[in-house]
Amino acid sequence: MAAVKALPTTVDDIVVGPRVKALREAMGMSLRDLADRSGVSAPMLSQVERGETSPTLSVAARISKGLDLTLSQLLRLDESHHVVIVSKDQRRQSGGTPKGHSYEMLTPPLPGQRVALSEHTLQPQASTGGEGDSPIHEPGSRETVLLNKGTLDLVIDGERRTLSEGDSVTFDADLPHHFENPGKTEAVFLAVTSAGLKRG
Amino acid sequence: MAAVKALPTTVDDIVVGPRVKALREAMGMSLRDLADRSGVSAPMLSQVERGETSPTLSVAARISKGLDLTLSQLLRLDESHHVVIVSKDQRRQSGGTPKGHSYEMLTPPLPGQRVALSEHTLQPQASTGGEGDSPIHEPGSRETVLLNKGTLDLVIDGERRTLSEGDSVTFDADLPHHFENPGKTEAVFLAVTSAGLKRG
DNA sequence: TACGCATGTACGTTATCACGTACATCCGGT
DNA sequence: ACCGGATGTACGTGATAACGTACATGCGTA
Numbered sequence: 050m051a052a053v054k055a056l057p058t059t060v061d062d063i064v065v066g067p068r069v070k071a072l073r074e075a076m077g078m079s080l081r082d083l084a085d086r087s088g089v090s091a092p093m094l095s096q097v098e099r100g101e102t103s104p105t106l107s108v109a110a111r112i113s114k115g116l117d118l119t120l121s122q123l124l125r126l127d128e129s130h131h132v133v134i135v136s137k138d139q140r141r142q143s144g145g146t147p148k149g150h151s152y153e154m155l156t157p158p159l160p161g162q163r164v165a166l167s168e169h170t171l172q173p174q175a176s177t178g179g180e181g182d183s184p185i186h187e188p189g190s191r192e193t194v195l196l197n198k199g200t201l202d203l204v205i206d207g208e209r210r211t212l213s214e215g216d217s218v219t220f221d222a223d224l225p226h227h228f229e230n231p232g233k234t235e236a237v238f239l240a241v242t243s244a245g246l247k248r249g
Numbered sequence: 250m251a252a253v254k255a256l257p258t259t260v261d262d263i264v265v266g267p268r269v270k271a272l273r274e275a276m277g278m279s280l281r282d283l284a285d286r287s288g289v290s291a292p293m294l295s296q297v298e299r300g301e302t303s304p305t306l307s308v309a310a311r312i313s314k315g316l317d318l319t320l321s322q323l324l325r326l327d328e329s330h331h332v333v334i335v336s337k338d339q340r341r342q343s344g345g346t347p348k349g350h351s352y353e354m355l356t357p358p359l360p361g362q363r364v365a366l367s368e369h370t371l372q373p374q375a376s377t378g379g380e381g382d383s384p385i386h387e388p389g390s391r392e393t394v395l396l397n398k399g400t401l402d403l404v405i406d407g408e409r410r411t412l413s414e415g416d417s418v419t420f421d422a423d424l425p426h427h428f429e430n431p432g433k434t435e436a437v438f439l440a441v442t443s444a445g446l447k448r449g
Numbered sequence: 450t451a452c453g454c455a456t457g458t459a460c461g462t463t464a465t466c467a468c469g470t471a472c473a474t475c476c477g478g479t
Numbered sequence: 480a481c482c483g484g485a486t487g488t489a490c491g492t493g494a495t496a497a498c499g500t501a502c503a504t505g506c507g508t509a
Contacts, residue, residue: 065306079486093467095488102466103307105496106265121324164364164443166393166417193366195439217366239395241441243364279456293497295458302496305466452509459502466496472489479482 065109065123066100072116072123073098087115149175149230152240165242171201171230178227191243192222199236202229265309265323266300272316272323273298287315349375349430352440365442371401371430378427391443392422399436402429 073083073094080091087094088111089104096102097112104112106120113123149172171177194203195217203210203218205226212218220226222242230236273283273294280291287294288311289304296302297312304312306320313323349372371377394403395417403410403418405426412418420426422442430436 080488081486090468092469092488092490096467099488103305105303105305105466106309107303108467109306119324121321124319124321124324164391164393164441166395166441191364193364195366239439241364241366243443280458281456290498292458292460292499296496299458305496308497450509452507454506454508456505457503460500461498462500463498464496465494467494468492470490470492473487475486476484477482478484479480 064100066098068123069094069112069116070098072118076116083112083115087111089115149173150177165240167240167242169228169238169240171199171228171236171238173230173233173235176227176229191219193217193219193241193243194228195239195241197237197239199230199234200232201236201238202231204229264300266298268323269294269312269316270298272318276316283312283315287311289315349373350377367440367442369428369438369440371399371428371436371438373430373433373435376427376429391419393417393419393441393443394428395439395441397437397439399430399434400432401436401438402431404429 073080078086080094083089083094084091089108093102093104093108094112097104109123110120113120116123150169152167152169169177194201194212196212196214198214200214201212203212203220203226205220210218211231228238273280278286280294283289283294284291289308293302293304293308294312297304297308309323310320313320316323350369352367352369369377394401394412396412396414398414400414401412403412403420403426405420410418411431428438
């Protein structure tokens with residue numbers, strides 16, 4: 050009473066159970082095999098697999114370790130399922146700053162998406178980070194950049210790295226960073242941003 | 250065979266606590282605010298934040314939901330931190346089947362990597378899936394492909410989709426699939442594979 | 450100062466997680 | 480058929496996760 054007794058529904062009760070069972074069987078293990086590898090008792094595993102109980106994080110972590118996975122990897126297995134095509138003329142023209150930086154999104158704007166692909170064009174002497182650009186990414190996000198044309202400098206956390214055509218770089222995108230084009234020609238690069246979280 | 254007595258300890262006791270606290274404070278919420286949003290009692294939240302208890306998956310999920318995250322996203326926040334550059338001539342020449350399919354890896358072969366970037370070349374009339382190709386990807390993996398040159402057909406789970414230059418497609422890579430080049434010219438495409446799990 | 454109000458935490462109780470043991474079932478070998 | 484041995488599951492018990500309530504402290508305001 051006193052206000053709405055919290056949420057009666059929305060208990061999207063994590064459905065890791067079937068997943069665990071499938072993975073275990075795919076590895077050719079019995080409940081006791083996994084019990085040995087994980088340090089979790091076989092009966093417990095059985096209950097978890099059938100969704101009869103919700104394990105604590107620590108045992109869930111041990112289970113996933115027994116499956117040669119991290120817990121986050123295990124939990125990630127239950128997300129959207131489908132195929133989405135973004136044709137060239139459907140690309141979302143997201144950027145277009147006067148400072149010489151523009152980019153297009155190549156992946157659909159769906160929730161639960163693990164990676165975002167975008168193609169950036171940077172004019173000579175220009176740099177990213179102007180108005181309208183996503184400033185720094187959410188905690189935990191990670192970025193891979195492939196330089197298709199020209200030269201590019203990545204300035205991250207104080208340090209500067211230079212890329213030449215065909216190089217790629219992977220880094221933690223939640224560190225302060227931006228790109229600069231030190232050359233005399235346009236630079237074109239592809240950015241792969243993973244773990245793009247969302248905040249309102 | 251007694252299967253390696255497994256690990257006696259390995260209590261890499263999930264350290265989500267401080268993370269939860271940081272996120273909550275970053276959102277300007279009190280324990281009771283988060284309690285309302287998540288349906289988890291404030292005292293419980295306090296204990297979790299200080300690592301005095303290991304929450305069950307269901308409450309952990311409710312907590313992360315209160316933080317506008319999925320549980321996998323929350324857990325993913327504790328992973329490696331660095332920058333790695335792969336220069337063009339460092340690319341690992343991974344494929345090279347006689348059937349007209351070859352590709353190079355653009356991302357470093359590190360554990361904990363969320364995405365793998367590879368550039369594929371497919372000769373006219375050739376298709377992926379020959380010997381030496383990764384057959385189907387691990388459960389939960391997801392793939393985005395960007396067609397840079399030529400035309401390409403994606404055959405997935407029975408259905409066929411045709412891509413033209415500049416198109417991209419995102420799909421679940423744990424479904425049976427392969428690519429074919431229906432054209433008369435070489436096809437070049439970039440593949441972004443996420444959630445690359447590991448099996449031994 | 451005293452008050453209201455918000456914060457985070459210590460308490461005691463209930464619900465349930467997680468264990469060890471024991472049971473039922475299926476399958477291959479002799 | 481009979482018997483090991485492997486599988487997954489139903490108990491009963493101890494541990495602990497999760498709750499509601501009550502306490503301690505801090506801060507702005509009257």
